[in-house]
Amino acid sequence: MSRSIQFAKAGGAEVLEFIDTAVPAPGPHEVRIKVKAIGINRAEAMWRVDDYIEPVKFPAGLGYEAAGIVDAVGQDVQGIAVGDAVNVMPSFSMNEYTTYGEVILMPAYAVIPQPKSLSFEEAASVWMMFVTAYGALIETAKVGLGDFVVIPAASSSVGLAALQIANYAGATTIALTRTSAKRAQLLELGAKHVVATEEVDLTQEIGRITGGQGVRVVFDPVGGPTFSKLVSLLSFQGIALIYGALSPDVTSIPVLNMISKMTTVRAHNIWGTSGDESRRKVAVEYVLKGIESGQLKPVIDRTFKFDEMKEVHRYLEQNGQFGKIVVTL
Structure with missing residues (x-):
């Protein structure tokens, strides 16, 4: 069983609920990840109030970014193995996949190797x-x-x-x-x-x-x-x-x-880049080169625990942070 977060109706942070679910084995072209950190985005607060670029299908999960360890891979997944440290690239609809969970399923195209120089918290933010x-x-x-x-x-x-x-x-x-x-x-x-x-x-x-x-x-x-x-x-x-x-x-x-x-x-939105295989590859190489050279650095404002997700969203909506909010598991 794995804890994840869902919401049954649009509203404030109080609509977020913890649920226990059995995470299935990954299907073809899917990867299952044991999550270590989650990057928080303003898009997720907009999703929670159903005021985003696509309508929410209830009950809904949420979350675009995560870092963790692969614990299972589906058929036809190549280049990703059990035990790999990986990150989730936002490139999917939150009506289909989400990252607010202890164990999550992701499409293989959205899973990329974690930069070796970064911690899970840093990698979930970049x-x-x-x-x-x-x-x-x-x-x-x-x-x-x-x-x-x-x-x-x-x-x-x-x-x-x-x-x-x-x-x-x-x-x-x-x-x-x-x-x-x-x-x-x-x-x-x-x-x-x-x-x-x-x-x-x-x-x-x-x-x-x-x-x-x-x-x-x-x-x-x-x-x-x-x-x-x-x-x-x-x-x-x-x-x-x-x-x-x-x-x-x-x-x-x-x-x-x-x-x-x-x-x-x-x-503009990220999907123009992350949703195209060749453009996504070039973008990842560009960011990795910038991180390795020290020109690009993750900036984390504050970290929270997974149990504090309602407080996380309230803090996010105060618009006072400097950099990324990250949740650890």
């Missing part, structure tokens, strides 16, 4: 954040030397990953945060500039930093009324990528400004 940022900044925007890149919600796990990847690519990073409280931490992690959006005029500050030329890339998880202003900060033929909808308000775009500068607004 794939959603780095592959999401890699897909947007490297695959799509092709960020490079001389580019100005604006990163709103920079202290989130994906925000910090974006800072590191943009720096790794040679760009000039501009981290956005509401107040100056996290300025020192962001600068220490490599942000070239930090803008506290509640303390200064964003448009004027970006103009000062870029010498009036604007930024080539915006990578935004928030949307809402600020998104239009972010798009207007773009330089000629710049690109704004939106990968979340954390704001409950309407997201608009400045159409005339976009036409005059021939800018692009594009939606």
Whole structure:
């Protein structure tokens, strides 16, 4: 028997329930993993309230990331063996597979060897954040030397990953945060500039930093009324990528400004990279190289125990963390 977490209706953290289930043997092309750590993502809180990119089928589990030890493999699984330390790459619907459990089943394509230099806690934190940022900044925007890149919600796990990847690519990073409280931490992690959006005029500050030329890339998880202003900060033929909808308000775009500068607004999620075998392979190699070189580093805000999952979700929704929240088993 294995404990896992399900919820029978949408709602606050209180809807999460522990259940005991018998985890079946893995089917063809599946892997069974004894979980050691779980990476927590904002997407899972949105899933819990049934306000995500696909509707929830109840009763539902949740969870995109995990690290652990393989304890069984299904027919036709190659390159993965019992006893291997592995990680789960977010690349599936939570209506089909989930990671909030002591023992979980995963499709073999979502299972990757754990980087040898990382602990289970660190490994559970890296794939959603780095592959999401890699897909947007490297695959799509092709960020490079001389580019100005604006990163709103920079202290989130994906925000910090974006800072590191943009720096790794040679760009000039501009981290956005509401107040100056996290300025020192962001600068220490490599942000070239930090803008506290509640303390200064964003448009004027970006103009000062870029010498009036604007930024080539915006990578935004928030949307809402600020998104239009972010798009207007773009330089000629710049690109704004939106990968979340954390704001409950309407997201608009400045159409005339976009036409005059021939800018692009594009939606993004990790599946574009992780859902394609060849792109996933290149992304994993890129992240592994960055980790091995020290250019990419997991940033863990806080760890919790599995029994504390309701508290985990309440903490997640306070939006105060700097980096990734990880649950250990």
